[in-house]
Amino acid sequence: MFGANFQRKYALTDQGVQNTKKGTFWTVIVNLVVMGGVGILYLVMSGLMETLAGGVLPVALPVLAGLVIFAFLSFLTHLQQYKATYGLVYGEVKATRLRLAERLRKLPLGFFGKRDLADLTETLMGDVNRMEHVWSHVLGYLYGSYISTAVIAVCLLWYDWRLALACLWGVPVAFGLLFGSRKLTERQAEQIKRAAVRVSDGMQEALENVREIRATNQEERYLAGLYRKIDDHERIMIRGELVTGLFVNGASVIMRLGVATTILVGAGLILSGQIDFMLLFLFLMVITRIYAPFDQSLALIAELFVSQVSADRMNALFDTPIAEGAEVFQPQGHDIVFDHVEFAYDKEAVLHDVSFTAKEGEITALVGPSGSGKSTCARLAARLWDITGGTIKVGGVDIATVDPEVLLTDYSMVFQDVVLFDDTVMENIRLGRRGASDAEVMAAARAANCEEFVSKLPQGYQTPIGENGAKLSGGERQRISIARALLKNAPIVLLDEATASLDVENETKVQGALSRLLAGKTVLVIAHRMRTVAGADHIVVLKDGKVAQQGSPQALMAEGGLFRHMVELQSESAQWQLSGARP
Structure with missing residues (x-):
């Protein structure tokens, strides 16, 4: 019974x-x-x-x-x-x-x-x-x-x-x-x-x-x-x-x-x-x-x-099947290798035969038109989704064989869509590394240029910021996300237009903090603005879910093609300015 x-x-x-x-x-x-x-x-x-x-x-x-x-x-x-x-x-x-x-x-x-x-x-x-x-x-x-x-x-x-x-x-x-x-x-x-x-x-x-x-x-x-x-x-x-x-x-x-x-x-x-x-x-x-x-x-x-x-x-x-894997992750270095990767979202193909390598100690940028698969690649690299074909390896280890939570201990992520909790500034940053002292949290906050707005809050670092940071501006929320990544200090960093919500002055300051964060790490950057990737070591150009080009910025400019076309288009748009209505 x-x-x-x-x-x-x-x-x-x-x-x-x-x-x-x-x-x-x-x-x-x-x-x-x-x-x-x-x-x-x-x-x-x-x-x-x-x-x-x-x-x-x-x-x-x-x-x-x-x-x-x-x-x-x-x-x-x-x-x-x-x-x-x-x-x-x-x-x-x-x-x-x-x-x-x-x-x-x-x-x-x-x-x-x-x-x-x-x-x-x-x-x-x-x-x-x-x-x-x-x-x-x-x-x-x-x-x-x-x-x-x-x-x-x-x-x-x-x-x-x-x-x-x-x-x-x-x-x-x-x-x-x-x-x-x-x-x-x-x-x-x-x-x-x-x-x-x-x-x-x-x-x-x-x-x-x-x-x-x-x-x-x-x-x-x-x-x-x-x-x-x-x-x-x-x-x-x-x-x-x-x-x-x-x-x-x-x-x-x-x-x-x-x-x-x-x-x-x-x-x-x-x-x-x-x-x-x-x-x-x-x-x-x-x-x-x-x-x-x-x-x-x-x-x-x-x-x-x-x-x-x-x-x-x-x-x-x-x-519903869960993402499972080994409880031990011991890669030989932190190179990220995409080998003929295929991915379909709800039976709709998104990536087709994507292959590239993001080397440790280098910045690899993913660029391309909207919907080309850039964000998908970044999420697949962290096994937030599972691929449907090919392999993704980190330091020679197939990430499909590693428990996602164990894998993510080696990742810091700063995405454009920041997720914050209805808690204090201090605790939202401390999510980067549980057990971090208040001094370590505040040091990461200063490096991410958070001190400027935190000092103006009623209770400083102990100020509740509302559901998903509703009491903060977009730029402030982004800086808290960057502070988390700085506090975690993981060997792999995924950035999705991390400075997109910042004004020019704060963007310059945060870029300095990011430079300290990225030093010596495997960095995968999703970029929409071509000037952001000018200093990248390797660029992967995606179009319609496929690798259209890849190489250094200089080599791609000399080669022509989609990358050069995107650079030229953004250079032209930079010259655009508002003009008043004329009678």
Whole structure:
């Protein structure tokens, strides 16, 4: 019952399976204890009828003792059931979210290009929340009810099979109705989930682009679209709840018909003298309890069907292949060699037979038109994505055989799209090397020319900078990124137009800091401005995902071709200037 298929079906950890077993066991005990209370009541009523018929008053002490024992057992078993269901689930939720986070941490970057943030957030929060309710309220109760009811049904059949069938016939019919509606319920749940993701995506997009929306006077149009998504979500949810409610309540009505059939069959058996009234009374009391867990089970089964969508989404993350490799990286030097590299992004070819070498101690620049594959090469060099053909080696070691986290200890990266955290300036820079002292962090900040703006912040280095550095300018954010790289001081440096967001004065200062950072290292630079690569040792010109030219700047200028054409175009654009309107 609780095998590997069960574990996968409900996205449980190994401990979660054990918790479900405990919850099921104590639910069975609770249901049997409660049913035992019905038995005690039956015995009391039988004794009362006999003593009254004999004209003797019943002794109250044994009855009182039995009730006290029942109350104690009921409290004890309910407490254990609570601990085994609700009490253990919070640890399971924590473990599951950590498992998902760990999985996301190890997934290749290409995965995140196919999934938007709202969808992943919905999985981490919404899907786990739904499964939390299933783990705590559904699994233990449902499977416990199955087992305890089977035990009780056997006892009822032993007492009188005719009354037992009259009492229980509606149960399989009711569950059959629910299971028959499973595909429809799951389809409704999928539609609800997709609608919820669209709403989350719309809200996130609105918050991220609020300045652009206001600047283009698109508030009304954008909000109207967001309202439509919310209304669609509400309409789909209502329809889904209606469909589920119809089947659940319909099943409950069918099951409750067992009360009527029990009374009818029991009355007939009494009239024919085959049973006495007390046996019918016993079955009527049992019905009041045996239907209670089933009433809950009907709703729980419907929730299980709905939750399957969330479990499938979580399992899809767990099933996505992660980037793995050796935990040891011992290259012979740090030359980066691209050997006939191929790369396709979402089945669309991006790089074709790319070969070049970025030598240690030299600056290798990647240039070319937009979309030529420059940034892709830089990310492949750090195994942020995995290639689809060829090999990339660092110091003779194929990076596809090395764990990405181990590999990245030898890399410093300064990309144009800077990522900062909602923390202080100090801690954002310290990400470059955890454990670095405050003095080391501030030295790296000074080298990256951060001191100028940090000194003006209210709390200096301890000033929170907001989500993704929202309180800083683009140039300030870029300098923090450069300070990180300086602090890390790795042997390989990847630069993606690192000074693009700086003004002329600060660009000159930061270039001095970069010169200190790059000394003696393997440097791969992505450049759009030709003057940036004038001092490069080797230039690789990319076009349409292929190497069009490569060599020193002087050799490429003499050779002509695309590189020289790009240099000449930028020289012409440098002469362009604004001119006022003339009458």
